[in-house]
Amino acid sequence: MSATLVGRDATVEQAWRALAGRSPVIVEGPSGIGKTALWRALVARAEQAGWLVLVAAPTEAEAVLPYAALADLLRPLAARVPALPLPQRVAAEVVLLATRADEPVDERAVGAATRALLDAAAGGDVPVLLTVDDPCWLDPPSERALRFALRRLTRRPRVLITHRTHGDDPADAPLLLDDDHLAGPPRRVAVPPLGAGALHHIVRARLGGTLSRPLLARIARDAGGNPLLAIELARAVLRLPRTPSPGEDLPVPSSMRQLLAGTLDALPAGSRDAVRLAALLTVPTVADLARAGVSADAFDAAEEAGLLSVGPRRIGFTHPLYAAAVREGVPAGVRQRLHRILADAVADPDERARQLARCTAAPDAAVATELAAAAARQRARGAPAVAAAWYERAADLTPAQATADRDRRLLDAVQCHLDSGDYAAAGAGADAAATRLAGPALAEALLLRATVAWCVDDLPGAVRTAERALAAAGDDTQLAGRVHAHLTLFHDAPEPARRHAEAAIAHLSDRADERPLLAAALLLLFFHEVRAGRPARTELLDRGLALEAGEPSWLAGSIPAIWWRATDEHGRARDRLHDMLDRAVARGDEPWQHEVLTHLGEAELLAGRFTTAGEHIAAARELGEQLGTGLVGETWLAGLLDAYRGRLAEAGAVAEGGLRRAAELDDAWSRRIHLQLAGFVALSAGRMSEAAEAYGALAAELDGSRIAEPLAQRFEPDWIEACVGAGDLDTARAALARLARRHDRLPRPWTILGLARSRVLVVAAAGADPVAELAELAAARARVPADVLPLDRARCLLVAGRAHRRARRRREAGAALSAAAAEFTGIGAVAFADRAQAELARIGRRAPAPTALTPTEERVARLAAQGRTNRAIADTLFISPKTVEANLARVYRKLCISSRAELGAAMGRPPGPVPG
Structure with missing residues (x-):
């Protein structure tokens, strides 16, 4: 979906389903919320579906042009105009500007022509959609003609219009169409406000800049989820020399400042001061303002001007930005005095601390202590971004001699920035603190800096900085x-x-x-x-x-969940991770939410729950993108999910990009996971030598890091399959022995299935009939419950079906492959389902007669049959590895075989043309 429609998938689907069901649809919402973008998406979808779409999108300037909108609507029906009766034909031609009117056009004839054209179009085989964006700008003659025609239609088209609301009541403005003009009661589809996640994508696409997650959340709140206003706020923020802290207002659009300046100037002096005091409070209450000397009737003039509303206990501004605009217009000296009045009047300790922070200029130990206590309360309530700003202000107001208190508050601010996901601010704060601290305080700052590095996937940087922190810790x-x-x-x-x-x-x-x-x-x-x-x-x-x-x-x-996931106890892992996610949400700790979502995605991927896995991975990617992390883990998982679903080009691009980035950063963990993905993509595409090479490099990486048990990586069965496909049985047997050691050390359902599957492959590749191994494979599948490893269990059926087919047991092969295809389809593993269907298609099909090999194909085939790798063959024949791969593909096709493992028998013939 395009940037203009981010976050609108459900709304588009809701409106489309209603249109498809012939319900008239009214897309409604306030100005700037994105009605037109959604309307355009629905119009484009109707056109793609082959509907006849009659479109008008009038503007304010066109409202004075007679029949401008009607001409747009009727233009696709111009070919039907000659068949109309003469008065209607003349009227339609005048509307379409196809002829000049010698006399004033009869509006009744225009209405009748419109009705006849719409009736004729709706009577055809193609669905007709009549759609108007912003019908409030329809020119009056067009509106009258449409009302006349729609009231009299015998066959009604589908109708889609947008409607601008001005309040909570959707009926507060007139609509183009009355309900009795429509085929039935209209389906009102409200365009909802957008959250921080969707606005992140929109701001980045429109402005090319990115903002921190906490700042985006503030923009979403102040803009009321309105993308147009959010873009203006973000544009203003990006122009600032520094990012506003949580205690500071966001910039107010100049148009709103000008509007409110006039409104405020027109208020009596007492009312203006009352409005200013209300704007300076976080939550203006009647009681607090009364203690500050403001009576309730002081707000009457402001309420009549539509600036705010007064309730029994609270005062609310009509728009969140109105309060910010009022605050912006208060002179600095007056503002400081008003903050002092409020600090002495309010009952809430956090509000008092906020007011004190804004009216205190010189260091003051008592005020700093109150602010630090308020920051601690905000931190405990799950508002780390607010707490960070208060800790920083408390540090600023801490007297110079209270060094320990100042340092502690600065470090607490960095920790809160880290908890809120503002890694840029956390890193900058930690760096600044490290330049002026020593001893244990320096160690604290360096440890926080190392944690920031780890959060953005800079593992080498995290280790280096934490080692410095250890040295600075000394005897503590x-x-x-x-x-x-x-x-x-x-x-x-x-x-x-x-x-x-x-x-x-x-x-x-x-x-x-x-x-x-x-x-x-x-x-x-x-x-x-x-x-x-x-x-x-x-x-x-x-x-x-x-x-x-x-x-x-x-x-x-996450360690217990990783362990349970590695031992295929997916239910326990899932429960643990969901509990952690709930806690992270309650604490407002978005970095922790991001980590847990990534682990949940991997757990569900291994459990074969691809739809749920995709939802968790997508949520992790979106949150990680806003937090500014490296996105390595969730991007890799998304690539793996793409590979399972048959999107090999996308998965391959992820693998290539990940390997490049790992090389740039010398990140061993990232290199390992992307080697595994690269191997799996090559295996799924049938590039067995390439897959075997990637898996071999992965094994070497693990051995070099002295990782004997990579809990999150279970690659040996795929490595064995790739080696068998490439004809490298020696490496396949070595990988099988490696897998057996992992199983002996830690038996798990996946090792049980992987061993059984791999033994069938190796024995069959050696030319024997793996009858005993197939029995072992069936027993292994029976030992593992169906809901534990659905993908692995289905892959066992695929291997069994291939083995039976090669042994010419057609019935057993068909049963295994059919069951495999059904199981793959059930979990959405498209790539594997296609492989099972391809194997099924080969059963009972008479093999075509082998054809002659070219001299190059002959030489490549004989070297491959001897167990040579593609690289070795390329070096021997002075050709590229890609040329070797292409020649082998033609050899398999000509000799009617499917893998390098079958080359030995096929090449037992003397050189020269292969007999038919």
Whole structure:
């Protein structure tokens, strides 16, 4: 969907379904909300569906041009005009400007011609859509002719109009059409306000700039979700030398400033001061303003001017930007005095702190303490962006001699920026703090900077900065324990990560203030010991979960879910992650939401729930894009999902881009996951040598990092399949042995199925009939419940069907392949369903007679039959690997075989033409 329609999918579908069901549709909403963009999308969809679309989009300037809109509507029906009776034909030709009117046109004839043309069009085989955007600008003659015609139609077209609302009541403005003009009661489709996520895409597409997630949320709120106003606000923000803090107003559009300046100037002095005091309050209440000396009747003039409304307890401005515009117009000196009045009057401690912050210029320990306490309350309530601004203001007002308090408040501000997802502000704050701090405070600043690096997928930077933090921590054992725990998370290689986990555990105790970090260190130690190939010490997992006491930490909360996902306990992983997501939402911690959504997407992908996985991955990508993270994990998952669904070009592009980025950043983790994706894409496309090469490089990467058990990567069965397809049985057997070691170390449903499937492939490739292995494969499928690994179970059927087909057991092959195709289709694995259908098509089909090979094809085939790789063949024959691949494809086609594994028998013939 285009940038102008971001976030409108459901609304478009709702309107289209109504039109398809012949219900008239009225798309309604306030100015700027996006009615016209949605209307254009519906018109384009109708045209693509082959409907006859009669369109008018009048403008204010055209309202004085007689029949301008009607001419637009009737122009597609011009070919029917000659068949009209003479008076109607003349009237229609005048409307269409096909002839000059010698006499005034009869409006009744125009209406009759319009009715006749619409009746004739609606009586055809093609659906007719009559549609008007913004009918309030219809010229009066066109409107009268349409009303006349529509009231008398015998066959009614589908009708789509837009309607501009001015309040909560959709009927507060007249419509073009009365209900009795329509085929039935109209379906009103309200265009909803857009949230921060959709506005992010619109702002980026229209203005080319990006804003932080907290700032976008403020723009969405102040604009009321109106994309037109949001674009104007974003444009004004992007022009500013610095980003407004949560306590500062967003820029007010000049048109609104000018409008309100006149309104305010017209108010009596007492009313103007009352409006200013109300605007300076976050939530203006009658009680607070009364304590500030403002009576309720002081607002009468402002209420009559439509500026605000007075309720029994609260005062509300007609638009959120009105209050900002009023504040902007208050002179600085007057504003400071009014803030002081309000600080002494309000009852809420947070509101008092806000007012004090704005009327205090010089350092003041008492005010700084009140502000820091208010920031802590905002932080606890899940408003980290607001808390960050208050901590920064508290630091500014902290006297110079209170160094420790100032440093603590600055670091708290950085942490709150981090929690809110404003990584740019968090990184800048941490860098600034690090330049002026020393000792433990410096270590805190560096640790926060390292966490920012980790959040944006800069793992090497995170490790380097955290090592500096460890050096700065000195003798502070608790701080050193915190840094060690973070380094355990940041390190990719299991051995150094394990050592840091052990050091963290040694430095930390189970006191209440250290317990969350100790729990995280225990979970991370368990995780990295498993990755290093050590036995799974589940007692570490149990102890860590017990210390958590139901409160998962950001540092290691996902470890239990990763473990359960790796052991195919998808239900437990899902429950854990959903609980974490609920907590992150309640806390307003969007970075944590982003991480959890990514893990949920991967868990559902492995569980074969592709639709749900796609929803989680899409949500993670959108949130990550707004937060400014590297988007590595969710982009890779999206590529993997594309590959499963048969979109190999898109998945291949993700793999290539990810490998390039990993090379630029020297990011081993990113390189591994994208090598796996590249191998899977090549395998799915039938490029077996390329797939085997990618999987071999992945295995080498893991060995180089000393990762014996990559919990999130289960690639060996695919590697074996690629090697078998490429005719490299030695590597296939070595990969099978590697998979067997993983199974012996940690048996799981996926290793059970992967081993059984791979053994069938290897034995069949060696030329034997894998009868025993097929029995083992059937038993493995029976051991794994149908809802645990639906994709892996279906792939076992595919392998079994291929093995039976090669052994000429047509009935068994057909049954296995049919079942595989059904299971693949059921979960949406399009790529695999196509492969199963292709194998089915080969059963019972008489193979075409082999044809002669060219000399080059002959040489390539003989070298491939000897087990040579594509690269080795290319070097021997002085041709490119792509030429080798193309020649092999022709060899398979000419010899009526499907893989390199069958070349040995096929090339047992003497050189020369292959007999038919």
